[in-house]
Amino acid sequence: MIVVEKLIKSYNSNRVLHGVDHAQERGQAVVLIGPSGCGKSTFLRCLSQLEIADSGRITIDDVSIEGGRAPRNSIERERQRQLRMRAGMVFQQFNLFPHLTVLQNITEAPMVVKGVSREEAEEHAKMLLGKVGLAQKAESYPAQLSGGQQQRVAIARALAMQPQVMLFDEPTSALDPELRDEVLKVMRDLAEEGMTMIVVTHEMQFARDMADQVLFFEGGLVAESGPPEQIFGDAQNERTREFVSRSVRK
Numbered sequence: 001m002i003v004v005e006k007l008i009k010s011y012n013s014n015r016v017l018h019g020v021d022h023a024q025e026r027g028q029a030v031v032l033i034g035p036s037g038c039g040k041s042t043f044l045r046c047l048s049q050l051e052i053a054d055s056g057r058i059t060i061d062d063v064s065i066e067g068g069r070a071p072r073n074s075i076e077r078e079r080q081r082q083l084r085m086r087a088g089m090v091f092q093q094f095n096l097f098p099h100l101t102v103l104q105n106i107t108e109a110p111m112v113v114k115g116v117s118r119e120e121a122e123e124h125a126k127m128l129l130g131k132v133g134l135a136q137k138a139e140s141y142p143a144q145l146s147g148g149q150q151q152r153v154a155i156a157r158a159l160a161m162q163p164q165v166m167l168f169d170e171p172t173s174a175l176d177p178e179l180r181d182e183v184l185k186v187m188r189d190l191a192e193e194g195m196t197m198i199v200v201t202h203e204m205q206f207a208r209d210m211a212d213q214v215l216f217f218e219g220g221l222v223a224e225s226g227p228p229e230q231i232f233g234d235a236q237n238e239r240t241r242e243f244v245s246r247s248v249r250k
Contacts, residue, residue, distance in 0.1 A: 001026040001196050002047075002165060007056035007067065009042055016042045017053070018220040024213070026164075027194040031207040033231075034217030035243065040200045043217070044167045047198070048089045049080050060086045061164050085113070087165045088158030092173050094150040096142040096157075102129065103138040106157045114161070121160070128156040132186050148179030155186055166190065168199040204247050208232055216240045 002024040009017040016039045024030055032040045045051040046067075047058060053067030063082045071077040096105050106128060107121035116124075129135045132152040142150055151171055158166060168187065172180040184206055191197060191210045201207065207214050207228060214231040216224045216239070224237040232248075235241045 001028075001061060002198075003057075003059040004043075004047070005057045005059075007043070007046060007058065008054045009039075009046055009051060009067075010054055016220050017046070019056070020220070020222060022215070022222065024196065024198070026196055028212040029191040029195075029197045029199065029210050030213045030215060031211040031228075032198065032200045032215045032217055033202070033204070033207060033243065033247070034215075034223075038217040039220040040217050041169050044089070044169050044198065044200060047165075048087045048167055049084050050089070058083065085161060086163055087167055088161055088163035089167045090151070090154050090158050090169065090171050092170045094142070094147070094154045094174075096150055096153060098142050101139050101141055102134065102145070102153050105142070105153060106160045109157070110160050125156070125160055128159050129153075131159075131189075132156050133182070146179060147175045148182045151175065151183045152186055155183070155190075165196045165198070168197065168201070170200050170202065172201065172203060202247065204232070204244070216243065218243075 002022065004020060004022040007017050007020040020043060034040055042051060046053045052070050055067045058065050060083055063079060063086060065079055065083050071080045103122060103125055106125035110116040110121045111118060126135065126138060129138055132155055134149060134152055137145065137149065172183050175183065184203060188210055211228050213225060214228050215222050216231060216237065218239050224231065224235060224240045231240060232244055235244060
């Protein structure tokens, strides 16, 4: 489902990604861990085309795009659009439109980007709100919701585009501890349903429980990858062992 080859990304003279390779099967949940500033979020932003890689290739399902430059013609722009539609993104901050209701926040993109009718978009949105446990909040505004509820709306909004891959960039980091579990439960449900996911998180228990594969990022590279039992119990890389040990103690 996902193949990343030799992905390089710099900001001015600061190289953040140093040639990342990654392959992921359909239905797998992959968790990225590592110290702050090691390139995890940049990796996700390149996958979702929020950032253009300097070089390398990204393939999601049947769509590939090369790094090196922004799309220059209609064919390249359409390829980028197709790649973006295949990957839903959930951020640290919820980024909901404050002047729109929950239902409107979820239906806006399908109607504008995909041309879905209002009736169809609203029917799908209500189903998704039920899925994330917020069926009763359709007519509420973001300011009337808790942080955990807003993040669940953000997940429903991403799912409304019917992506083939879900990308989560530290989705619980802006939440109080008591609100994290409600968001993690939705993510666990998605993983158990077979959604292809990449999750950047410091929630080590989620990584242990739900990941098919864990990638430890260090200095803009994948320093080690493997199943959770290897990364958390028998890591081969010394930096992986140090990071996991510190994270588990917190």
